[in-house]
Amino acid sequence: MENVLPPAEELRLLDGELAQLDARRAWLLGRRAWLVQTLQSAAHGPAGPTRPTGPVWPSRPSRPAGPETSPPSAQNVLLALGGILLTIAAIAFTLVSWGHMGIGGRSLVLGAVTVTALAVPALLLRRGLTSTAESVAALGLVLTVLDAYALHRAALTQTDALGYTAAAAAVLAAVWAGYGSVLVKLRTPLPAAVVAAQLPLPLWALAEGEGLWATAWATLATAAIDTVIALAAKPAAVRGLAVAGAAATGGWSLLAGLYLSVTAHTTALALEPALLLLAAAGLALGAGWRAPSAAPVTATVAGLATVAATGALLGTALPEHWTVPGYLLCAVLLLTAARTPAPRGILTGLGLASALIHAGALVWALPHAAAAALTPLASVTDVWSGTPAMASPPPGTPAALVVMATVAAALLAAPRLLPAYALPRTPMSAAAFALAWLTAFAVPAALDLPYAPTVAAQLLTTAAALAVASASSRAADAGAVATAAGAPGRAVGVTALVCGPAGALAVALLALGTQAATFAALGVLAVASGAAAVRARGAVRAVLASATVVWATGLAGAGAAAAGLPAHQAGLVLLAVPAATALLAVRLRTRPVALPVELTGAAAGLVAIGLAVPHAPTLALVLAVAGVVAAGTAVRPERRPVAGYAAAVLFVAATWVRLAASEVSVPEAYSLPVTVPALAVGLLRRRRDPEASSWTAYGPGLAATLVPSLFTAWGDTHWPRPLLLGAAALAITLIGARQRLQALLVLGGTVLSLVALHELAPYVVQAVGALPRWLPPALAGLLLLAAGATYEQRLRDARRLRDTLSRMR
Known part of the structure; x- marks a missing residue:
């Protein structure tokens, strides 16, 4: 409502404001006089002026108490309340009190009131009373609705309710639109006419009972009317309501058309919803052409509707499971239409619609493709059980692979088809490679190939991924920029580095079905990974080299299994891998790939130790051989700090395990001959290198005797061994404290404490029990x-x- 005040009210408001200004001016003048007096007093003496003892000037002038609400706000509230009350009274008059007066009289009264309510706003607008006119006009609009209801109840009771409502809504929309066009200062009639215009056609379709298709066409026609209004109308409220109406009615038409097209089983049944969807697409595209700001959204809707229409027609002619590829084909054609000379917003919307269809098709195809890629693994029930019978792929696998390949091609072509949009080529190329690789990996299952061709095809796909990863790292190292025809980019290389090992693991598991396939697959993987590692650069080389060691370890294990060796003896065979990697690292030495290769070989050594655990004698031998490998590695200065300790631990562990396996009751007879020369060697080293750690010099020799003796003493019920071991530990502890040697102090003190605890434990238990x-x-x-x-x-x-x-x- 407009806030136009009557002259008397506005005059009173102005007088109040002027009074406040006068009060403020008086306060400022008083404050100025006091400041002048203060400056003059400071110039004549230090005492300065004294402030008056009376009341000081207020910080702000006191304002006279005024009304809590402005007159326009109060006016609007009163007008709104009055309009509401009159509306309620009119409704009660029409619905409740109808029987107290004759039909003709009641109709005349209501009609006269309606005409008066619609005529009065014109007079009020001439006098400038816009808010009052707005309230009265709103009352008049409500009365026209009541007039329509009264007419139906009084004279047209036999008319169908839906049909009459549709006709009444059309008449009211026309009347309100004309009324609002005449009295342009009123803001209610035109928006009300837009709201009423949403009802006639859908209600008419429902009244005719023609079904969903008729209602969809009626709502689409209503959306077209709303679109015209939104493009032609000037008031913002009218445009907003028209846009909302077009979105609601047009959206309902699209959903209805999509439902009818999806459920259609023949081309004839799919034709009519296709026409509906194409009509909706044309309407949305025309709206976007006339309104550039809304073009991306409307063009997206138009593109989706077009694909839905054409895809449904195509899908009825395609076999089962090929409907999604049909929609995708239409989306590809839509993507090519983005090169037409159309406004940028239109092209953006069409491209987005095509991208959404591609994404939806990919979401449908990915589970099918992944299941097809893993289907061969379900055929292998046991290791080397014979050539397995290949399982059938899931239904729809060929169609899913076609979708995957199409999306991959679209990702590669999109930057060229849409050069003005600066699409990110590198991620799109990486995604295209991943989709293409997964498609190729699942092709054997989709074609239902036998076991051997499936293994061969998947090996070839894996080797190709490894080659791409190697080439990409070499191109990145040279600083080359990846293009569609040149070397793959860094993102493609990373993707290939993930796909290659994943495929290698899958095909290695598949190859466990037969012995020949196992050796062939592991050999090909080792050679392919090694060749790719030789040509690769940087971190990619380290990953591929480590993978080569893994497949070599698998080959060694497979060879041991083929020879019929038990698990603990297979551990001895696996020790060839860490030995080979240690020798290879000597040649690689300072290259970055040396450490990953050695660590992977060390992991193979741990596997070997784990396999030998159930058989103690073999475990001792495995530990000793591993110690030799670690000692050989410790010869290199850069590996000595870690490999030296590892060698010492492995040798000592091998000694303990060997003594335990031989059930030696006097381990000192075997450990002391090792301890004495080891301590002598340590002493000589400390003399040559005073900076050498006591753990390196004396730790292995002392541990070789102390630890086996400690374990034996804990199971010995006699006193001589604990006494001698405790005395020796005490002596070692004292020497370590005197010479400030950490290894002697820690080892001697630990053994002495454990021996003392062992000897005191029975007495402690007895005392605690008492x-x-x-x-x-x-x-x-x-x-x-x-x-x-x-x-x-x-x-x-x-x-x-x-x-x-x-x-x-």
């Missing part, structure tokens, strides 16, 4: 309290001990 049950918790509580009380001091002591040990060699 104590009251409440005493251990009480002692534990006291211990916690004491620890808490001296917590900070204990931390300092622990740090001091740590620093002392760290300073030892």
Whole structure:
């Protein structure tokens, strides 16, 4: 509503504002006089002026109390309430009190009131009372609805309700539109006419009972009317309602047409919904052409509707499971239409519609393609059980692969088809490669090939992915820029590096069906990975080289299994892999690929140790051989800090396991001959290299005797062994403390503590059994309290001990 005030009200408002300005001016003048007096007093003496003892000038002038609401707001509220009350009264008059007056009289009264309500706003607008005119006009519009209802109840009771409502809505929309066009200052009639115009055609279609198709055509015609109104109307409210109406009615038509087209089983049944969808597409495209700001959205809708129409017609002629490829073909044709000389917004919408169809088709095809790629694995029920009978692929696999290949081609072609949109070529190329690789990997299953051709085809696909990864790394290392005809880009290389090992793992598992396939697949994978690693660069080379070691380990294990060796003896065979990688690393030496190769070989060594665990004698031998390999690696200065410790641990572990396997009751007879020369060698090294760690010099020799003796002492019921072991541990501890040798101090102290605990354990158990049950918790509580009380001091002591040990060699 407009806030136009009557002259008297506006005059009162202006007088109030002027009074406030006068009060503010008086306060400012008083403040100015006081400031002038202050400056003058400061110039004549230091005392300065004294502020008056009376009331000080207020920080802000006091404003007279005014009304809490402005007159226009109050006016609007009153007008709105009045209009609502009159509307309620009119409804009650029409619906409730109809029987108290004759039909003719009641109709005349209601008609006279309606005419008066519609005529009064013109007079009010001439006098400038726009808000009042708006309220009265709204009442008049409601009364016209009541007039239509009264007419039906009074004279047209035999008329169909839906048909009459449709006709009444059409008449009311026309009347309101004309009324609003005459009285252009009124803001209610034209939007009301737009709302009423949504009803006639759909209600007429429902009244005729022609079914869903007639209603869809009626709503589409209504959407066309709304589109014309939205393009031609000037008031924002009218345009907004028209756009909303077009979206609602047009959306209903599209959904109805899509449902009818999807459920159609013959071309004849699909023709009519196709025409409906094409008509909706034409309407949306025309709207986008006339309104460039809405063109991307409307063109997207037009593109989707066109694909839905043509795809449904094509799908009725295609076999089962080929409907989605039919829609995708229409989307591809739509993508080529993006090269036409149309506005940019239209082209953007059409391209987006095609992309959405491609994405939907891909979502449908991916599960089918993945299932087809993994279908051969379901045929292998046991290792080397014979040539398996290949399982049938899921239904729809060929169609899914066609979709995958089509989407991959579209991804590669899109940057060329739409050069003005600067599409990201690198991710699109990577996605295209992934789709193409998965399609090729699933082709053997889709064609229902036998076992051997399937293995061969998947090996070829995997080798191709490894070659692409190698070529991409070489191109990236040279600084080349990937193009469609040149070397693959970095993103394509990363994708290939993921696809290659994944395919290799799948085909290796598939090859377990027969012995020949296993050796062939593992050999091809090892050669392909090795060749790709030789030509690759950077991190790709390290990954491919490590994969080569993995497949070589598989070959060694397969060879051991083919020879009929048990698992623990197969562990000895697998030790050839870490030995070979250690020798290869000597040649590679400072190259970045050396460390990944050695680590992968070390992982193969761990597998070998795990296989030998059930057989102790073989485990001791495996540990000893692994120690030799580690010792050979420790010859290289850059590997010595890690490999030296590993060799010592492996040798000591091999000794312990061998003694345990031989059930030796006096391990010292075997360990001391090793410990003495080991300590002598350590002493000589410490003399040559005072910076050498005591763990490297003395740790292996001491552990070779102390640890087996400790395990034996814990199972010995006699006292001489614990006594001698404890005495030796005490001596070692004292020597370590005196010479400040960390290895001696830690090993001797640990063994001495464990021996003492072993000897005191029976007495502790006996004493605990004799104590009251409440005493251990009480002692534990006291211990916690004491620890808490001296917590900070204990931390300092622990740090001091740590620093002392760290300073030892």
